[in-house]
Amino acid sequence: MKKKSLFSKIYPVLVFGFLYAPIAVLILFSFNSGKSTAVFEGFSLRWYEEIFRDTATLEAFKNTVIVAVVSAVVSTVMGTAAAIAINNYKLKWFKQATLTTTNIPMMNPDIVTGISMMLLFVFIGALFGKTGTLGFTTLTIAHVTFQLPYVILNVLPKLRQTDIHLSEAAQDLGCTPIQSFFKVVLPQIMPGIISGLMMAFTLSVDDFIISYFVSGTTSQTLPIRIFSMTKKRVTPDMYALSTLIFLAILVLLVVSNIITARSEGKKKSKKGGA
Amino acid sequence: MGKKSTLLSRVIGAPYILWAVLFIIVPIGMVAYYAFTDATGAFTFDNMLEIGKYTDTFLLSIWLGLLATVISLVIAYPLAYIIANSGENRQKIMMMLIMLPMWMNFLLRTYSWMTILEDNGFLTTTLNSVLEGAYVILDEAVKILGGGLKKPFEPIHLINTRGAVVLGMVYNFLPYMILPIYTVILKMDRSLIEAAQDLGCNKVQVFKNITIPLSLPGVVSGFTMVFVPSVSTFYISQKLGGTGTTLIGDIIETQFQTANNFHLGASLSFVLMILIFICLAVMNKFSDDDGEVII
Numbered sequence: 001m002k003k004k005s006l007f008s009k010i011y012p013v014l015v016f017g018f019l020y021a022p023i024a025v026l027i028l029f030s031f032n033s034g035k036s037t038a039v040f041e042g043f044s045l046r047w048y049e050e051i052f053r054d055t056a057t058l059e060a061f062k063n064t065v066i067v068a069v070v071s072a073v074v075s076t077v078m079g080t081a082a083a084i085a086i087n088n089y090k091l092k093w094f095k096q097a098t099l100t101t102t103n104i105p106m107m108n109p110d111i112v113t114g115i116s117m118m119l120l121f122v123f124i125g126a127l128f129g130k131t132g133t134l135g136f137t138t139l140t141i142a143h144v145t146f147q148l149p150y151v152i153l154n155v156l157p158k159l160r161q162t163d164i165h166l167s168e169a170a171q172d173l174g175c176t177p178i179q180s181f182f183k184v185v186l187p188q189i190m191p192g193i194i195s196g197l198m199m200a201f202t203l204s205v206d207d208f209i210i211s212y213f214v215s216g217t218t219s220q221t222l223p224i225r226i227f228s229m230t231k232k233r234v235t236p237d238m239y240a241l242s243t244l245i246f247l248a249i250l251v252l253l254v255v256s257n258i259i260t261a262r263s264e265g266k267k268k269s270k271k272g273g274a
Numbered sequence: 275m276g277k278k279s280t281l282l283s284r285v286i287g288a289p290y291i292l293w294a295v296l297f298i299i300v301p302i303g304m305v306a307y308y309a310f311t312d313a314t315g316a317f318t319f320d321n322m323l324e325i326g327k328y329t330d331t332f333l334l335s336i337w338l339g340l341l342a343t344v345i346s347l348v349i350a351y352p353l354a355y356i357i358a359n360s361g362e363n364r365q366k367i368m369m370m371l372i373m374l375p376m377w378m379n380f381l382l383r384t385y386s387w388m389t390i391l392e393d394n395g396f397l398t399t400t401l402n403s404v405l406e407g408a409y410v411i412l413d414e415a416v417k418i419l420g421g422g423l424k425k426p427f428e429p430i431h432l433i434n435t436r437g438a439v440v441l442g443m444v445y446n447f448l449p450y451m452i453l454p455i456y457t458v459i460l461k462m463d464r465s466l467i468e469a470a471q472d473l474g475c476n477k478v479q480v481f482k483n484i485t486i487p488l489s490l491p492g493v494v495s496g497f498t499m500v501f502v503p504s505v506s507t508f509y510i511s512q513k514l515g516g517t518g519t520t521l522i523g524d525i526i527e528t529q530f531q532t533a534n535n536f537h538l539g540a541s542l543s544f545v546l547m548i549l550i551f552i553c554l555a556v557m558n559k560f561s562d563d564d565g566e567v568i569i
Contacts, residue, residue: 085287
């Protein structure tokens, strides 16, 4: 018994060591005074200053945020509507066909999803005799497409859990169907919508492979910019940038965890429990 | 609900249906179209026949992907089990620690491994001096016994090997294995375990007869979530595998980004897609879940 608990203490430390080793290296070298990402010469903040002067990187960062916000909002609205519809479909084969299609972008390798959309965009461009169809619009369309399944699969389980009698009761009490949706159903599925939105946003910010094929040369996102930089020798400014992003996320997560822990604590103390 | 509102609730799905047809189904049709046509648009089998040249690449990709998936499973299962059986706060913190690295750009995390595995990097030099020390001791021991090792010590390389590629895959996709397994273990009906214990099962028996079978859907889900991106990767093999390890993803990427041979690229993607769907179908046979994806 004691031996087992020792293992369960040491083992996670080992795995987390493995997961965080490259991140530690990355953060360390973001403070390197030299140009290398392999030999540490001394502590400096020069790369942190450098990123704010690198206009191409800042532009890429801006593109990333814009695409992520636009695509996450579009996919969340469309996906939530789709989940409600799927939940109400009576034709069994149609429902199943829709769900299967929804699963395709999740099961397909990203590279296949990326090139399949690239081929479509290039083909349509060729039909209208245009080259260079790839750009901001195609990038956003692609992001919406790969986010949709995650939104739908986050919302659907919540819809299945909602009590249909509640919205019926609301309508009996004089609500129109639309009012009862916004007042009764929507609040119940909100957690699913929020986690779908968060997931969509995260996937968008992080995506490289699909973006790489559909973005063309005009609208670089940050991962694509990083990719083109890692083709040559990377300077620590990229490390500095991702350290900043990493710290921002860390702070966000810690704060949100503290807030939820506090509100749960309050609930518990209200109930009179420990 | 009234008839009108159910009708409305079905109609709002229309934009998505349209979107899915346009941007999921039609693009797959495009892949098939490009795979079976030549530059003039005429039907041809040439691209498909050309794929034969890449059989070894396909096999290597599948082999390395499988290896990475199995290693991930071996690492992830005990961790997921430990986390699911910890206290609530510890669970939250550990899950956060698992998700957190995914927020650091995947390209840079992989690039960072290049620093670690480099020939004059810390890890390789330490490993080599330890190995060399062991070798010298062994050599002396053999000499005492009246022999001598034939070959002089050769330093090992970590970067630009297949091992490094597998390491990169395991590193990048490990969270996708941990998450679904953790979820199923957490949701498992604890009363079943208690019942088994009451009926006289010891810990090993409980684990073998209850925990493992019940966590199978999570394992299957994790297996596909690691296997699919591993098989189709191109960045990891480019950065950690050097020139010796070319995977199918590398070849597809080249066709689209530099060689501009969309037709060959499309036919390779088409075959890759079919292979993966076959794998998924086989995997789903192993689990009896109702087709719902566990995220």
